[in-house]
Amino acid sequence: MSEGRVVALSGGVGGAKLALGLARVLAPETLLVVANTGDDFTHLGLAISPDLDTLLYALAGIDNMQTGWGRRGETWTFMAALEALGGETWFRLGDGDLATHVERTRRLAAGEALSAITDDFRRRLGIAARIVPMSDDPVRTRLETSEGWLDFQPYFVRRRCEPAVRAIAFAGAETARPYPEIIAALGDPGLRAVILCPSNPFISIDPILAVPRMRQALRDCAAPVVAVTPIISGRAVKGPTVKMMQELGLAADAASVARRYADFIDAFIIDRADQAGADVPGVALMPADTLMLTLTDREALARTVLAAADAARKRRR
Amino acid sequence: MSEGRVVALSGGVGGAKLALGLARVLAPETLLVVANTGDDFTHLGLAISPDLDTLLYALAGIDNMQTGWGRRGETWTFMAALEALGGETWFRLGDGDLATHVERTRRLAAGEALSAITDDFRRRLGIAARIVPMSDDPVRTRLETSEGWLDFQPYFVRRRCEPAVRAIAFAGAETARPYPEIIAALGDPGLRAVILCPSNPFISIDPILAVPRMRQALRDCAAPVVAVTPIISGRAVKGPTVKMMQELGLAADAASVARRYADFIDAFIIDRADQAGADVPGVALMPADTLMLTLTDREALARTVLAAADAARKRRR
Numbered sequence: 001m002s003e004g005r006v007v008a009l010s011g012g013v014g015g016a017k018l019a020l021g022l023a024r025v026l027a028p029e030t031l032l033v034v035a036n037t038g039d040d041f042t043h044l045g046l047a048i049s050p051d052l053d054t055l056l057y058a059l060a061g062i063d064n065m066q067t068g069w070g071r072r073g074e075t076w077t078f079m080a081a082l083e084a085l086g087g088e089t090w091f092r093l094g095d096g097d098l099a100t101h102v103e104r105t106r107r108l109a110a111g112e113a114l115s116a117i118t119d120d121f122r123r124r125l126g127i128a129a130r131i132v133p134m135s136d137d138p139v140r141t142r143l144e145t146s147e148g149w150l151d152f153q154p155y156f157v158r159r160r161c162e163p164a165v166r167a168i169a170f171a172g173a174e175t176a177r178p179y180p181e182i183i184a185a186l187g188d189p190g191l192r193a194v195i196l197c198p199s200n201p202f203i204s205i206d207p208i209l210a211v212p213r214m215r216q217a218l219r220d221c222a223a224p225v226v227a228v229t230p231i232i233s234g235r236a237v238k239g240p241t242v243k244m245m246q247e248l249g250l251a252a253d254a255a256s257v258a259r260r261y262a263d264f265i266d267a268f269i270i271d272r273a274d275q276a277g278a279d280v281p282g283v284a285l286m287p288a289d290t291l292m293l294t295l296t297d298r299e300a301l302a303r304t305v306l307a308a309a310d311a312a313r314k315r316r317r
Numbered sequence: 318m319s320e321g322r323v324v325a326l327s328g329g330v331g332g333a334k335l336a337l338g339l340a341r342v343l344a345p346e347t348l349l350v351v352a353n354t355g356d357d358f359t360h361l362g363l364a365i366s367p368d369l370d371t372l373l374y375a376l377a378g379i380d381n382m383q384t385g386w387g388r389r390g391e392t393w394t395f396m397a398a399l400e401a402l403g404g405e406t407w408f409r410l411g412d413g414d415l416a417t418h419v420e421r422t423r424r425l426a427a428g429e430a431l432s433a434i435t436d437d438f439r440r441r442l443g444i445a446a447r448i449v450p451m452s453d454d455p456v457r458t459r460l461e462t463s464e465g466w467l468d469f470q471p472y473f474v475r476r477r478c479e480p481a482v483r484a485i486a487f488a489g490a491e492t493a494r495p496y497p498e499i500i501a502a503l504g505d506p507g508l509r510a511v512i513l514c515p516s517n518p519f520i521s522i523d524p525i526l527a528v529p530r531m532r533q534a535l536r537d538c539a540a541p542v543v544a545v546t547p548i549i550s551g552r553a554v555k556g557p558t559v560k561m562m563q564e565l566g567l568a569a570d571a572a573s574v575a576r577r578y579a580d581f582i583d584a585f586i587i588d589r590a591d592q593a594g595a596d597v598p599g600v601a602l603m604p605a606d607t608l609m610l611t612l613t614d615r616e617a618l619a620r621t622v623l624a625a626a627d628a629a630r631k632r633r634r
Contacts, residue, residue, distance in 0.1 A: 099395050
């Protein structure tokens, strides 16, 4: 059973940390990482897939630990030259990072699927785990805010998540087709576990769940489904999760995140700091140290979630 | 008369040296530099205009003196990352240079004309002289070689000019419209001079002359037209000029270049090394030091060609 495949759903930075931990403690070819593509956008004519790239860079060991995004050893000559020419500079593109976007844009224009391009990139970067977009069809996260409807990156980067969020939509999700390998893996009786990485539930996990058949496939899945809290002591490690929960009228705590997934998860990894008093009917809340500062932390949390999944499977029997 | 406008026709490196000299010895706003765009091509999805860029970088003082192309203080992180992803690396694109191509591509896709984009770039780069493409319509230099027909950059960069050239064509030239300001300037009775910079006659000057109305406008021009030799002692300072002349069955000397322009030039600046015995009917051959190693050389040659033009005007009267 421990030889079975593991599916991990992930957004960017926080999710990529656990995905890296999983890739290191599992036989890496057993891991299938499903990336949110709701953040994808076209900028300066280039097709940019922030969460796919963060996963690629993290699993290849070339991610920038200082910024939490982009590449290690990056240079910024392009941005400086672009600024001198009057170009848009609110979205920072490093020189090495640009190669990913230029080459992806070229290959998409030549008719290749995002999944095929991503798979080629991860092999060339020496990554044994599979990394796939939730769909090859475009899904675009949009936010209704105090300043009106905003596309994701203008909200997230340009406006730094400052406008209050009232609603979130995933344009294109209704007609997007899930990447077939994901549905096949979720339906595989030999699947070991499904992991929801500690990613923002609204803008990283929800877009994946909004793809048709995805949520139902998780409900029907024979393997245990375990989610990891993105919130510790009422705060997100990174990003606007708590601010968004407050704006959307939700209790800004880990249990509130667990309740969003209660129809399809078996267990929820809550931080030790938050274990007292929390209760979510039908979901086993399992305390652990969820803050991942070091590589050792990533591996330890990966082992914890896999053990939680294996324990959930035993309980089911 | 010395206040009149000067038009300079130019290719890349050699031409840009004299264009810089002219911009420095003239009131710069009186200079109109007409760039060859036959070398333009789309690579990695990006619209690249090598001669326009060489002129922009040279006149802005940000050209790379070591390589003779590209930008000063350039970094190469993009190329290294592109290579790791399996992208095409035969055409070297520096990180800062990329900004020019990405921003130009974006603006062309948004419907702006190449001339308008170039004019905005040169103002942002602090260049007072005007730099314009020969046409806003695409003209593409193609070469019939010992290996068949090749597009310009695959011949020039990828194959390093190795295949023997049998014929040269300028695809799109028949229907290209000259940039209107060029024809207007050539028809202006107040024009002081037209200068053909020391550029390759076949792949830098001929594409400009192939644009409809251009050659006739030079023949009809009231101002003196002066060309500068790209050949010194039977050798080109840079590039395949001599090799191409031999392959095309032409005498590989400066007078042979002068004869190509005899229908519309008044004077031809020949290097002092080549003055003995040369004769081209109807063209005043004027010896000068044409090798431009330093900024002082560029300015000195600029003064020489302007003096030659002014002298030719007096002779005409």
